[in-house]
Amino acid sequence: MNRLIWAAAIAVLVSACGSAVKLDNVPVEDRTGASVSQADGKADGVGQRAVTGVALDNANSSAAMMATSRTVYFDLDSFAIRPEFQPIIENHAKFVKADKNKKVAIEGHTDERGGREYNLALGQKRAEAVRRAMALLGVSEAQMEAVSFGKEKPAVLGSTEAAMEKNRRAEISYR
Amino acid sequence: MLKRRLLILLAGFACLPALAQFRVEVSGVGLTQIPVAIAAFRGEDGAPQKIAGIVQADLERSGQFRAVETGVVALDEGSRPDVSNWRQKGADALVTGSVTRLADGRYDVRMRLWDVVRGQDLGGQSYAVVAGDLRLVAHRVADFVYEKLTGDKGIFSTRIAYVTKVGPSYNLWVADADGEGAQSALNSAEPIISPSWAPNGTQIAYVSFESRKPVIFVHDIASGKRRLVANFKGSNSAPAWSADGKTLAVTLSRDGGSQLFLLDATGGEPRRLAQSSAIDTEPTFSSDGRFIYFVSDRGGAPQIYRMPSTGGNAERVTFTGTYNISPSLSADGKWLAYISRVSGVFKLHVMELSTGTTNAITDTTADENPSFSPNSRLIIYATHQAGREALMTTTLDGKIKARLARQSGDIREPDWGPVQK
Secondary structure (H helix, E strand, O other): OHHHHHHHHHHHHHHHHHHOOOHHHOOOOOOOOOOOOOOOOOOOOOOOOOOOOOOOOHHHHHHHHHOOOOEEEOOOOOOOOOHHHHHHHHHHHHHHHOOOOOOEEEEEEOOOOOOHHHHHHHHHHHHHHHHHHHHHOOOOHHHEEEEEEEOOOOOOOOOOHHHHHHHOEEEEEOO | OHHHHHHHHHHHHHHHHHHHOOEEEEOOOOOOOEEEEEOOOEOHHHOOOOHHHHHHHHHHHOOOEEEEOOOOOOOOOOOOOOHHHHHHOOOOEEEEEEEEEOOOOOEEEEEEEEEOOOOEEEEEEEEEEOHHHHHHHHHHHHHHHHHHHHOOOOOOOOEEEEEEEEOOEEEEEEEEOOOOOOEEEEEEOOOEEEEEEOOOOOEEEEEEOOOOOOEEEEEEOOOOOEEEEEOOOOOEEEEEEOOOOOEEEEEEOOOOOOEEEEEEOOEEEEEEOOOOOOOEEEEEEOOOOOEEEEEEOOOOOOEEEEEEOOOOOOEEOOOOOOOEEEEEEOOOOOEEEEEEEEOOEEEEEEEEOOOOOEEEOOOOOEOEEEEEOOOOOEEEEEEEEOOEEEEEEEEOOOOEEEEEOOOOOEEEEEEEOOOOO
């Protein structure tokens, strides 16, 4: 259900961007008064073709961004952002810059090997690498917080190399 | 059918303490152990705790004692034992005692320790306690025996803290040093790491992720009152207490990077301890308070360093290997325990600080987070065994180990509490 709402929200966002039409200006025909019988038998005076407008407030659009790609993966023992993740960072930087009230958390993670506290520091380094990349794109430091979960919140359970690759990451998150 | 169910139920109950308690695993030989006989305490069959069994398990876990079979004997603290008979059985010492239920419902526990080699009475103790404190009394008896026979302070009546993860649920536990009598101090749906006992034994500092980032709490375990002491921008972690309990050394990333700060234990504005462009974390105070040992990758790989606890130049402490983390110092100032990665696996190491001599003392491969017992004789640490996380205690030579595992879930992040009055 949530996924559906997000998908719809993204669709609205995407179409809004594409046509450069503000959502408020979308013409909706007023059909009140048309006496068409309702399929469900209700006769409350609202026509079948009526549309309830949804204004996307900040929370909703953050939810939409949460449904986009927001994970940057890292190589073993590395804090360097691989080129293929630059577009993701650019997408989020654009979104955060557009609204000075927007806050974004960048959450660093590691694979399961080694100590919890040292991994927390390594995850912090990954989060800060993404934070710096966003700052280079013009995002204000005041809007960003880089935090770490170390190895405490693996995306994928298991000790295989495939699992560990998925766990060495930074997630861009809106709250 | 009903009867059988009852039997199974009873068997289940009988197993419970065993599952929670540390099981001793002896490896290696040549260790000097004092042979001690612990006679069943008169009247303990009618009491909620079997005192003699708890005392024996405590002493065996220390690695410094070997239990001598007593057979069925009728002795208490008032008996004059036949010392030649006990010497024939191979004992150097004998513990006798009794448990009596008092009119007010409390229990009167009395004990006496005999040197059966010299035929000497080494003294006794008596305690009147509620049923809930009988285990504590047994641990105090073990402490008394330990101190009389070794000259060192016993640590059996101390407590340990650790964290469990069962499914999506995390708990911070406070338990007796033998792993029994665990009580949950905190339950959370988010991770809890790095518990650290305050020197007074009434508070624990730890890192909680309950607000979707690591922040540091100081938690009063008797009242459950928690104080958020570090919630600065970025990550807040690795709390360590100064010996006077007034200051916490912590790792903060509020100015970018993981860096060391000092913080009043009541909170307030942190003071930067050192400045580096590298990771600095896992601070721990030396017992004399002069130094802070910590982990830094300023040389390209994580190594253990130390600096004056007021700040200043850091000197490197570990030189072997490319991954040395999680320093823990013994209270006597002689030993450093830490985790070193050797050939891709993580092992507990112990360094004698005066000589730099270092030994790996486990045969496991994912050791973490060592913590010394307050008498500097044992180390508790986390490891993986049979695919699950478990806690172990070990003697400093690695020869006597005991394992604490749970029926389900993982157990981790141990910290050994101080000796309390």
